[in-house]
Amino acid sequence: MRILVTGGAGFIPSAIAIRLASLPGTEVLAVDNLSTGDLRKLELEKHPQVRFIKCDVNRFEDISSVFYSFRPEYVFHYAAVVGVKRTTDHPVQVLHDIDGIRNVLDLCKNCGVKRVFFSSSSEVYGEPVEFPQNEHTTPLNSKLPYAIVKNIGEAFLRSYHHEYGLDYTVFRFFNTYGPKQSKDFVVSKFIRAALKGEDITIYGDGSQTRTFCFIDDNIEASTNAFRRNEVVNDVANIGNDHETSILELAHMVIELTGSSSRTVHLPPLEVGDMTRRKPDIARMRALLGRDLLPLRKGLERVLADTTFILD
Ligand SMILES: NC(=O)c1ccc[n+]([C@@H]2O[C@H](COP(=O)([O-])OP(=O)(O)OC[C@H]3O[C@@H](n4cnc5c(N)ncnc54)[C@H](O)[C@@H]3O)[C@@H](O)[C@H]2O)c1
Structure with missing residues (x-):
């Protein structure tokens, strides 16, 4: 199973890349433009099943050659400009991530990817209107560019599924540490x-x-969604x-x-x-099983x- 992880030198993406590479029969390629990422997080010397390519997903010519040569069957699109201060100081840079989402989904569609996993965010709920925040019943209230881009990403996934049959999973991550x-x-x-x-x-x-969700809980729940074929064409809050x-x-x-x-x-x-x-974490608890x-x-x-x- 060939799995591509974007943003692979980042905090959550490096952890999912390492975890996925530990499953039997997987080959993981991590790509990252190293804007906030750090290659040391992938511990490549300890994990020979993980490979790394420096690449900007927002540039089609860069990410397309990765898809055509690696031919991933599953994609975890986790690359994004993150951080409250960075994203409010540089809203235009944040909006460029829409290019990356479109690039990744077009390439997933054209390369016959079986499922794409997207790291959305609790920010899509915006200033809260109800508690706990439920994946299906709580209205989204995205106002800032970072939240809007995540919301657009979710809409892209639903649309590519509707028109092209591309399967997806949306994880709405709440604060993870x-x-x-x-x-x-x-x-x-x-x-x-x-x-x-x-x-x-x-x-x-x-x-x-x-x-505050500890990283291992995030990784275990999302890996289980992948392994057990759950949360297909659906959304799960991932958090504590x-x-x-x-x-x-x-x-x-x-x-x-x-x-x-x-x-x-x-x-x-x-x-x-x-x-x-x-978050309402009924689904997360079921995924985690502990x-x-x-x-x-x-x-x-x-x-x-x-x-x-x-x-
Ligand atoms: N950590 C959290 O609490 C949290 C909460 C909600 C959502 N998320 C989402 O989870 C994902 C991972 O976040 P993280 O906290 O690990 O942050 P992170 O900054 O450690 O990881 C993001 C990675 O993406 C890379 N990147 C950014 N733009 C890129 C581009 N155009 N091309 C290639 N690589 C690029 C960065 O260099 C970085 O390594 C992000 O999509 C983020 O929005 C995280």
Whole structure:
């Protein structure tokens, strides 16, 4: 089974590439333009079944030759410009990702790909209208370019399925964290500050809640959807449903690291900082078939390997 993973040098994509390569009879090709990715995350020396090509999925001439030479049977399209600050500072760059989605889907259609998996985001729900946020009943409320692009991606998948019969799976990822996450995301940022004894900065009063999903839970649930042929032409929220406020997270990090850091409050972000998020994870639980890892345990695992956070 030949599997292509786009964004393969990124946090979640490198983990899925390594996991898929561990399944019997798979060959995995990871592509990435290395904009925010880091090749070390793929640990290529430890995983000879994973290959890597530097490639920009938003440029058709670049990604098309990869498809025509590798002929993937399954595609995990996870490449994207990510991060609240990066995506709000560079909205035009974010909109270019629509080209990548179209390129990948055209090539999937033309190369007879059996199923394409797309990393959508909790951001498609926008500022919440109900809790918990359900894949089918909660209206989408995407306003910012990053969320709109994910929403467009989902519409592309439904349309290519409708017109061309291309099978798909949409994963709506909620905040995911783990040892290889880039240092500009909240968990890594807080841990980095705590380990260095620096102030932990919080936008607003810190009462905004998030749910935090440990990377292994994300990877196990999505790999099971692939292996067991589930969530076909459908959507699954992939996340944890235990809400934690940003202030609680900061205090937990300070306690676990034994840090002398203080929390410092900045004015709330003007855009992009939702008050609350909480997914309905009935499907995720069924995919996972075990309990999700509690935040405290996940943070301990992150603290056991801080190579990327302290980089
Ligand atoms: N981490 C989360 O909590 C979270 C939440 C919701 C959705 N997601 C989605 O999951 C996916 C992976 O995110 P991540 O957190 O691992 O971020 P990441 O930045 O670590 O991974 C994204 C990767 O895509 C690569 N990339 C970006 N544009 C590219 C292009 N045009 N061509 C080739 N490669 C390109 C980057 O270099 C990077 O390696 C993204 O699609 C993101 O939108 C993540």
